[in-house]
Amino acid sequence: MAISFTRIGLLAKKQFIDNKKLYLFGVLAMMGIMGAIFSLFLITGTNLGKENQAVYLLLGLVVFGGLYTLTLFSNLENTKGRTLSLMLPATATEKLICAFVYGAILFPLAYLLCVYPLLRFTIFIDNKFMGHFTSPYVFDEHRAQLFLITAFFLIQAQILLCSLFFKHYKAVKSIVFICVMFFGTLIIYTKIIGYILPGRIDKTAVVEERYYKNNNLFKTDTVKRHLTTNTRIINLFTAVKYYGDQRDVSLELTRKQKNVFFLLPYLTIPCMWLISWVRLKEMEVN
Amino acid sequence: MIEIENLCFSYGKHKVLTNLNLSLSQGKIFGLLGKNGAGKSSLLYQICGLLFPKQGKLNVNGYKPFERNPIFLQEIYLLPEEFDLPNVAIKSFLKTNAPFYPNFSEELFNNYLAEFNIPINNSLQGMSFGQKKKVMISFALATQTKVLLMDEPTNGLDIPSKKQFRKIIAGALQPHQLMIISTHQVKDLDSLIDHILVLEDEHIIFDQSVESITQKLAFKQAMQLNEVENLIYSEGALRGHAVVAKNIHNEHTRLDMEMFFNALASEKQQMVSLFNDK
Known part of the structure; x- marks a missing residue:
């Protein structure tokens, strides 16, 4: 697999020059929408706390990043436009690397450069004129923020895949695809974890005590019992198992198991890029 | 330069080419003629590696086209019948596409554009399809690739432009080049081609100079x-x-x-x- 950085550079240059107007209007639209969202806080007098800042900033990244990703291979949308793009002397790998550079590196940078100053400006106004004492959001390693950032890459990989597979109504189909993937994963996880958790407790020995009629202890047995129970999933990794006699046992996955379930969706990111590459190769000779 | 042996191609169950054999050498302009749907475009698309043959051997400049080696792609140019161009100025188009072709001549491109009466400072956005086609014909010729494939190049050109096209093509071919012009408007190739290939019923039924x-x-x-x-x-x-x-x-x-x-x-x-x- 020959990769030429010169050709990647040429592809990147072509991508920028061919889409210059779209990018300019896109940046203006993005700043306008985010500015409007931030100013809503000022108008309503709601405090733009750190958590709100993080959520809106990162949600914007996910949404606008997704929309942007849809445009990365727009030149392959129809047969008319496709031929000239596919005939460019560059490999599918180089084209995908170029898309990765734009989608996963340059877009987040451009987004932060455009939207973060807007956020800081809003905070400045909030503090200066609205009487709040809000400190600006700075990225930290809080789990929720990490989750949103990784969600961006996950959603982006899914949208890129959709943009190469679907010819019409790409945005709608991509949203449906992401929903199916998300809820599908949730259902499968719930089933698997629901299966794992009760299985663990069923193997646990139950101590059974037997008594005489005068309540004196007759004997103590350790037996394995399969009790008729109800299990309620609290969240993906925790469940409560209710026994008939009002007892309940809280169950939780081990850290190792949790890590596996956490990592699995992110392992699909390289898989999706790989499938996108295969699809791109397929489009070249089909 | 182009060697085709027992090439078969079909779209699903619909056969397009069956056991096609062809040997084309450099320094000539080949006219690929045939009725609508005869498979002319399919043959061109296989030669440039945009379609995968079902069976048979295909060798272009020593490469298997479907492997799509960038070095191979640098030496072949396909001008499709229909295309979408970005909404940029001609100069920007040149800046972004010409560097992919090592033998591209900007001087030739400017000359051909002048011959077609297209100002270099124009933007592609405001152009008619015929004008865009002239830009693309000029670009294709200026790439100076070893193999130049043109699929219905005269579609969309008015009568004076067809005359200009014939004039330009007649003087454009270099000894190391091979040009295949596919068309069903055979009159457009009058006094232009050196060799005629006629495609019909899944075969080349005529292959003569x-x-x-x-x-x-x-x-x-x-x-x-x-x-x-x-x-x-x-x-x-x-x-x-x-x-x-x-x-x-x-x-x-x-x-x-x-x-x-x-x-x-x-x-x-x-x-x-x-x-x-x-």
Whole structure:
């Protein structure tokens, strides 16, 4: 697999020059929408706390990043436009690397450069004129923020895949695809974890005590019992198992198991890029 | 330069090309003729590696096209019948696309554009399809690739532009190049091509040089059909008849592409056997 950085550079240059107007209007639209969202806080007098800042900033990244990703291979949308793009002397790998550079590196940078100053400006106004004492959001390693950032890459990989597979109504189909993937994963996880958790407790020995009629202890047995129970999933990794006699046992996955379930969706990111590459190769000779 | 052996191609169950054999050498302009849907574009797309053959061998400049080696792609250019161009200025288009082709000549590009009366400072956005096609023809020729494929290049061009096209193409070919022009508008290739390939019923049914055609066929006008010896095909014309006859007296006549193509379509067996007889 020959990769030429010169050709990647040429592809990147072509991508920028061919889409210059779209990018300019896109940046203006993005700043306008985010500015409007931030100013809503000022108008309503709601405090733009750190958590709100993080959520809106990162949600914007996910949404606008997704929309942007849809445009990365727009030149392959129809047969008319496709031929000239596919005939460019560059490999599918180089084209995908170029898309990765734009989608996963340059877009987040451009987004932060455009939207973060807007956020800081809003905070400045909030503090200066609205009487709040809000400190600006700075990225930290809080789990929720990490989750949103990784969600961006996950959603982006899914949208890129959709943009190469679907010819019409790409945005709608991509949203449906992401929903199916998300809820599908949730259902499968719930089933698997629901299966794992009760299985663990069923193997646990139950101590059974037997008594005489005068309540004196007759004997103590350790037996394995399969009790008729109800299990309620609290969240993906925790469940409560209710026994008939009002007892309940809280169950939780081990850290190792949790890590596996956490990592699995992110392992699909390289898989999706790989499938996108295969699809791109397929489009070249089909 | 292009070697094709037993090439088969189909869209699902619909066969397009069956056991096609072809050998094309450099320094010539080939006219690929055929009716609509004969498979001309499919053949061109396989030569440039945009379609994967079902069976057979295909070798272009020593490469297997479907492997899509960038070095191979640098030496082949396909001008498709229809295309979408970005909404940029011609100069920007040049800046972003020309560097992919190592032998691209900006001087040639400017000359061809001037010949087509297209100002270099124009933007592609405001251009008609015909004007865009002229830009693309100029670009294709300026790439100076070893293999240049043009799929229905005259579609969308007005009559004066078709004349300009013929003039430009006639002077553009270099000895190391091979050009295949596919069209069903055969008249557009008059006095332009060196070799004719006719695709029909999944096969190349005719593969002859223009020289060989004019040696064996005479294209004439006749007032009465009974005046013509060894008549193969005739059409009513303004003054008498336009005829295609066997050239038994070694006459030097000019190839009339349209008459030739119509003769081949209506008298296929006779025409093919005439050229197959040694």
